[in-house]
Amino acid sequence: MNKPNERKLTIARAMAEAMQQEMKIDPSVFVMGEDIGALGGVYGNTRGLLDEFGSERVRDTPISETAFIGAAVGAAQDGMRPVVELMFVDFFGVCFDAIYNLMAKNIYFSGGNFKVPMVLMTSTGGGYSDAGQHSQCVYGTFAHLPGMKVVAPSNAYDAKGLMTAAMRDDSPVVYMYHKSLQGMGWLGTEAGATVHVPEESYTVEIGKAKVVREGSDVTIVSLGMGVHNALKAAAKLEAQGVSAEVVDLVSLVPLDRESIRASVAKTGRLIVVDEDYMSYGVSGEIIATVTEHDISVLKAAPKRIAFPDVPIPFSRVMEQHCLPNPDKIVAAWNDIKAA
Amino acid sequence: MTPTREEQHWMYRNMVTSRRFEETIAGIYFEGKTPVFNMANGPIPGEMHLSDGQEPVAVGVCAHLNSDDVVTATHRPHHQAIAKGVDLDKMAAEIFGKKTGLSGGRGGHMHIFDADVNFACSGIIAQGMGPAIGAALSRKMQNKPGVAVAFVGEGAVNQGGWHEAMNLAAVWNLPFVCVIEDNAWGISVSKEASTAVTNNADRAAAYGIPGKRIEGNDPFAIYDAAGEAISRARAGEGPTLLEIETYRLAGHFMGDAEGYRPEGEKDALFEKDPIPKMRAKMLADDAATEAELDAIEAESAARVEAAIKFARESEEPAPEDALTAVFA
Numbered sequence: 001m002n003k004p005n006e007r008k009l010t011i012a013r014a015m016a017e018a019m020q021q022e023m024k025i026d027p028s029v030f031v032m033g034e035d036i037g038a039l040g041g042v043y044g045n046t047r048g049l050l051d052e053f054g055s056e057r058v059r060d061t062p063i064s065e066t067a068f069i070g071a072a073v074g075a076a077q078d079g080m081r082p083v084v085e086l087m088f089v090d091f092f093g094v095c096f097d098a099i100y101n102l103m104a105k106n107i108y109f110s111g112g113n114f115k116v117p118m119v120l121m122t123s124t125g126g127g128y129s130d131a132g133q134h135s136q137c138v139y140g141t142f143a144h145l146p147g148m149k150v151v152a153p154s155n156a157y158d159a160k161g162l163m164t165a166a167m168r169d170d171s172p173v174v175y176m177y178h179k180s181l182q183g184m185g186w187l188g189t190e191a192g193a194t195v196h197v198p199e200e201s202y203t204v205e206i207g208k209a210k211v212v213r214e215g216s217d218v219t220i221v222s223l224g225m226g227v228h229n230a231l232k233a234a235a236k237l238e239a240q241g242v243s244a245e246v247v248d249l250v251s252l253v254p255l256d257r258e259s260i261r262a263s264v265a266k267t268g269r270l271i272v273v274d275e276d277y278m279s280y281g282v283s284g285e286i287i288a289t290v291t292e293h294d295i296s297v298l299k300a301a302p303k304r305i306a307f308p309d310v311p312i313p314f315s316r317v318m319e320q321h322c323l324p325n326p327d328k329i330v331a332a333w334n335d336i337k338a339a
Numbered sequence: 340m341t342p343t344r345e346e347q348h349w350m351y352r353n354m355v356t357s358r359r360f361e362e363t364i365a366g367i368y369f370e371g372k373t374p375v376f377n378m379a380n381g382p383i384p385g386e387m388h389l390s391d392g393q394e395p396v397a398v399g400v401c402a403h404l405n406s407d408d409v410v411t412a413t414h415r416p417h418h419q420a421i422a423k424g425v426d427l428d429k430m431a432a433e434i435f436g437k438k439t440g441l442s443g444g445r446g447g448h449m450h451i452f453d454a455d456v457n458f459a460c461s462g463i464i465a466q467g468m469g470p471a472i473g474a475a476l477s478r479k480m481q482n483k484p485g486v487a488v489a490f491v492g493e494g495a496v497n498q499g500g501w502h503e504a505m506n507l508a509a510v511w512n513l514p515f516v517c518v519i520e521d522n523a524w525g526i527s528v529s530k531e532a533s534t535a536v537t538n539n540a541d542r543a544a545a546y547g548i549p550g551k552r553i554e555g556n557d558p559f560a561i562y563d564a565a566g567e568a569i570s571r572a573r574a575g576e577g578p579t580l581l582e583i584e585t586y587r588l589a590g591h592f593m594g595d596a597e598g599y600r601p602e603g604e605k606d607a608l609f610e611k612d613p614i615p616k617m618r619a620k621m622l623a624d625d626a627a628t629e630a631e632l633d634a635i636e637a638e639s640a641a642r643v644e645a646a647i648k649f650a651r652e653s654e655e656p657a658p659e660d661a662l663t664a665v666f667a
Contacts, residue, residue, distance in 0.1 A: 028481075030480065056480060057480070059511075061507070062503070062506060062507060062510065064503035064504075064506060064507055065503075066469060066499065066500040066503050066504070067468070067469055067472065067500065067503035067504040067506070067507040068469075068507060069469065070466065070468065070469010070470055070472075070473060070500065070504065071469050071470070071472045071473030071476055071504070071507065072469075072473055073469060073470045073473060074409070074411070074459075074469060074470030074471055074472065074473025074474040074475075074476075074477070074487070075473040075474065075476050075477040075480075076473070077454075077459065077470065077473075077474065078409065078457075078473070078474040078477035078478070079477060079481070080476075080477045080480065080481070082473075094499075097463055097466050097500065098466065098469050098500075101461065101463050101466060102461060102463075102466060102469065102470060105450075106452070106459065106470075107664060107665065107666060107667050108442075108445050108446075108664050108665055109442055109445055109446040109450040109452055109460075110441070110442050110446070110452035110454065110459070111440075111441065111442030111443040111445055111446070111452070111664055112442075112663075112664040112667065113441070113442065113452060113453070113454040114452055114454050114459065115667040116667070117667070146665055147665055147666070149666070169667075170666075170667035171666040171667045
């Protein structure tokens, strides 16, 4: 994806640029959340917006997620296109009513007579010893509940295009960005997330997965940070003569089941990598997507690597023990071969 | 301020229409639900929260609103919807779960949405607050006319989300009015047992905005206070909190035996029924003739009857319609 002399952006800058470009052409777009003004967002994703658009359209809010996410629903129903930030997805506990009972249901309960064109952007993920109230992904929680589109970019190109697509969507979109991909030095950024991003505005289709590495022996399906672990594992497997295909889900809702099935039909083997909790979540859904459609394509039992069903611990060694990583993916392949 | 003669007629008409509507719904609700009460049965399944007695709040406030203004309502929304001008045929059909309902039967009685008159509901206590202040923010940002009113019950004032929204409305000086319908009961728990202040309007002080309590379930006093609050909002002077004493003449929901009420409370409330009181006052004030009020009552009854007929005769939705309209 990268060529010499091409402009590379972090996901943080790519998100900010998408908002900046859309705000220039669409006066109904505005941004609100905690510390998104002068600070530019804790994760840098609104940097520069306050200077360009002012505090009317770039609104720092009180620490009142129920009020300002609920307000975004009302503003969206009234013709605006708010982008609101829930600083850590872990904080959904104080405001889920506004999210899943209002944002996600008002289109349906109005029979489609109200649109709810809003973006809820929120940070996910751990790996930096912030413990279990500031490190979760909870992808499955959001994807499980109907009425919200859910996207999770793994790189800056997708981050910009998905944000633009989300702002133009007439339905609510939950935009889940991973802290370790943001390009914030203090969070220890994954280098592979910082890629070429075109200057001009563009969209990345919501609901379309991408094959980010082609292979023939095994399909590794993941999203966000997991895609980078999958790519690193694929490189290790290649050294062993194993050809791994990596599918980046990009979106969880709608889920691109066709692309997952097509890849597994080709390789016959499936490993799912998910930083969210193991049980009742994304990893199980991906496997069910394949098996309930045509179990005969599988040459081996599928494997999943996800966060074990425990709260996320603080201790570095304990957290790293629980998180997915490339070695765990290689080990999963070895288990498949040994079976 | 005092309602004009024409406004009084409008208020009386909407109070009577609302009461006739609720009485009619109440009659139909038990069809198929006797001798054994099962909420799932009959032409109107599900919970049913009637607004009998609370009509003065709806008309006293909505007399100052037009279709561009935004209202969010609660699990007990019929009187507010009628006063806001929600299409009565489609609302009745929605309550019956019919294809011709406001949302094709997806929402039912606790989720009345009418985009044409900017009316929305949430069945979750205090969750109308956020969308209302958001609509107010939208009008302010777009420099478009219109105010937002959130109707909530007195029980909602003990929800965290209510306080968050009041603070945000005040700090952003939004064109917003919060109207608390104080019917004294949160299902079975009295206001006295649940609420640290006697007068919820006192809580306005916490947000540095005006707050006023209106006693007596009096449509004229409500009209006066709401007029001032809504004028303030329209003038860009910020939000107001109103707490209005009103009476819940029905149970929390249909089927509520109301054993928690002190003996004699219901009888005393019916003595204060606001509809005959308003009729008597209009006659005493020469604001209407007997014939005019009789005509309003007859027309309201006919209007309700037509809406119920429309609802009853409308088609059921196709079951698979359940799978549509999830996204815009």
